[in-house]
Amino acid sequence: MSAPRTTTDPTGSAEYPLIETAERRALRQAVGDLARRYGPSYFQAKARAGEPAEEVWAEAGKLGYLGVNLPAEYGGGGAGIAELAIVLEEMGTAGVPLLMMIVSPAICGTVIARFGTDEQKRRWLPGLADGTRRMAFGITEPDAGSNSHRISTVARRDGDDWVLSGRKVFISGVDRADAVLFVGRTEDARTGRLKPALFVVPRETPGFEYTAIPMELVTPEKQFQVFLDDVRLPADALVGDEDAGLLQLFAGLNPERIMTAAFSLGVARQALHTAVEYAKSRSVWDTPIGAHQGIAHPLAQCTIEVELARLMMMKAAHLYDAGDDLGAGEAANMAKYAAGEASCRAVDQAVQTLGGNGLTQEYGLGALLTATRVGRVAPVSREMILNYVAQHTLGLPRSY
Ligand SMILES: Cc1cc2nc3c(=O)[nH]c(=O)nc-3n(C[C@H](O)[C@H](O)[C@H](O)COP(=O)(O)OP(=O)(O)OC[C@H]3O[C@@H](n4cnc5c(N)ncnc54)[C@H](O)[C@@H]3O)c2cc1C
Numbered sequence: 001m002s003a004p005r006t007t008t009d010p011t012g013s014a015e016y017p018l019i020e021t022a023e024r025r026a027l028r029q030a031v032g033d034l035a036r037r038y039g040p041s042y043f044q045a046k047a048r049a050g051e052p053a054e055e056v057w058a059e060a061g062k063l064g065y066l067g068v069n070l071p072a073e074y075g076g077g078g079a080g081i082a083e084l085a086i087v088l089e090e091m092g093t094a095g096v097p098l099l100m101m102i103v104s105p106a107i108c109g110t111v112i113a114r115f116g117t118d119e120q121k122r123r124w125l126p127g128l129a130d131g132t133r134r135m136a137f138g139i140t141e142p143d144a145g146s147n148s149h150r151i152s153t154v155a156r157r158d159g160d161d162w163v164l165s166g167r168k169v170f171i172s173g174v175d176r177a178d179a180v181l182f183v184g185r186t187e188d189a190r191t192g193r194l195k196p197a198l199f200v201v202p203r204e205t206p207g208f209e210y211t212a213i214p215m216e217l218v219t220p221e222k223q224f225q226v227f228l229d230d231v232r233l234p235a236d237a238l239v240g241d242e243d244a245g246l247l248q249l250f251a252g253l254n255p256e257r258i259m260t261a262a263f264s265l266g267v268a269r270q271a272l273h274t275a276v277e278y279a280k281s282r283s284v285w286d287t288p289i290g291a292h293q294g295i296a297h298p299l300a301q302c303t304i305e306v307e308l309a310r311l312m313m314m315k316a317a318h319l320y321d322a323g324d325d326l327g328a329g330e331a332a333n334m335a336k337y338a339a340g341e342a343s344c345r346a347v348d349q350a351v352q353t354l355g356g357n358g359l360t361q362e363y364g365l366g367a368l369l370t371a372t373r374v375g376r377v378a379p380v381s382r383e384m385i386l387n388y389v390a391q392h393t394l395g396l397p398r399s400y
Contacts, residue, residue: 024086031065031090040095040270040364046070047367052176053220056096060087061131062304066101069255070109073348074125080321081106081255085262087315091265093273097232102259104128108135108181111198111252120200120246127178135200136177137252138168138226139379146384153184153228155199155238163232164199168226170378173224174210182228183249185244196245199237207231208261217374218367226383250329254320256281256379257332260388261313261339264375267386268343268354271350275299276352278363293351302346309338330393337385340375345378347372 005225015387022026038056046053060313070076070083076312088101109128112120122156129134144150153166164184174180179202185194201208210233217223240248279290289295316331347368351358359366375381 010191017150018314019256024083024154027068027083028086028090030063031087032094034059034063034065035091035094035096036220038094038096038267042258043096043220044218044361044364044367053098056091056214057098057100057131060098061129062177064130064265066105066110066131067125067129068144069105070125070129072112073119074113075129076113076125077107077129078175078245080108080317081258082317082321083201084255085317088259088262089234089266089269092248092263094266095270095280097219098265099263100134100176102256102263103137103172104177106255107137107252110255111181112200112222113246113349114251115198115244115248117236117396119236120239124179131315134173134177136171136173136180136258138171138180139166139183140170142169142225146179146381148183151183152198152209153182154182154194155178155186155197155233158187158232160235162199163238164201164233164234165230167230168228168309170213171226172223174203174224174226177211179203179251181239183245186245194201195243196249197242198239198245198248199233200239201228201231201233201237204364205231205233217370220370221384251325252306253379254316254325254328254332256314257321257336258313258328260375261309261316261332261335262340263308264336264343264372265306265313267368267371267375268302268339268346271343271347271365272299272302272306274365275350278357298349299353302349305338305342305344307336309342312338330389331372333385333388336375336380337382338370339391342366343372343375367392
């Protein structure tokens with residue numbers, strides 16, 4: 001009889017999914033080693049120069065980190081969202097939070113891997129997996145915002161083709177993307193009602209125009225307004241089943257929420273690490289400032305909140321990777337919320353811990369203040385998650 005596994009035995013992770021396997025810990029270590037060679041000064045210098053963080057993206061892609069969740073037969077690592085979240089969290093912890101990981105391999109890669117045709121998988125997945133190709137994701141519209149039921153980008157049939165028209169806003173990384181996976185609507189032939197559907201649109205398609213939105217973010221990725229003016233697409237631009245758009249969409253949105261949590265938590269851990277190191281060495285009275293409980297307790301509190309959010313993120317990833325889309329939906333929303341809140345508080349406290357240095361470019365914390373706000377607003381706002389939990393978890397009536 002083999003010895004019973006205890007919670008201190010990390011090899012028992014099949015039974016204890018919250019305890020990391022040796023393999024995942026090795027992945028964390030390897031990704032961290034790579035990202036630390038670049039670090040926050042590289043990343044923020046790129047961002048301030050308006051340049052993409054191409055070198056680290058390319059290297060992470062070549063090493064298989066960007067496509068760790070994608071099927072092995074299409075060049076991916078054959079693992080899950082849990083592993084991809086580990087990659088992004090460690091990148092962020094080392095000061096290199098690659099926002100496009102949320103979009104390209106996590107949303108677009110997942111949707112194509114799960115619902116694409118063999119031809120779509122062959123065309124897109126190997127490039128998304130090794131980072132040589134990128135796909136942005138566009139759902140948000142200026143007049144719909146959080147109310148995605150109101151999106152008005154419409155695809156109509158014209159012979160075998162689709163013709164797509166509409167407007168999108170805040171779409172990340174369009175300038176560096178080979179294509180965008182857009183959420184549009186098609187008309188139900190029977191009822192005339194519009195239903196969501198997903199289309200891959202290569203960026204160079206005639207009628208596809210985009211313009212950068214000036215943002216107060218220090219990140220190499222930019223956000224864009226996109227105009228789709230009678231964009232003609234071949235029949236196979238549609239991904240998945242025209243009648244199951246919503247289901248397919250959610251298959252991509254759960255990974256998006258889990259990955260946004262990973263993004264926020266990486267940033268939070270980077271900030272806390274900087275703050276703790278500073279608090280150990282900075283003395284303005286007789287002891288390091290970290291000895292004052294006014295500094296130590298908030299840092300300890302933030303660390304606990306970050307750790308709790310990490311657990312929720314791993315629960316969500318575990319459910320998703322186990323094929324429980326419904327269960328993952330609730331957990332992914334909660335994880336994104338918890339991570340967004342924890343990281344806003346952690347970065348705020350880190351800035352405070354450094355005093356004036358909290359706002360210098362040398363320490364790089366000021367830039368994280370806006371970065372953490374993204375996790376509160378996107379891809380679904382804090383308030384909309386509270387609405388979701390109020391209605392779906394608690395069964396409360398809705399006000400809107
Ligand atoms: C940096 C960044 C990157 C992004 N990248 C992408 C991307 O790649 N692709 C993409 O499609 N989108 C992207 N977005 C868009 C993002 O998903 C939206 O900003 C987000 O969904 C909120 O929509 P909105 O900005 O229109 O806010 P609104 O919907 O106008 O909401 C404004 C405020 O009202 C609150 N509110 C609205 N309705 C309710 C309600 N019923 N109850 C309570 N409060 C409510 C909201 O919580 C929010 O605080 C990005 C946004 C940012 C900031």
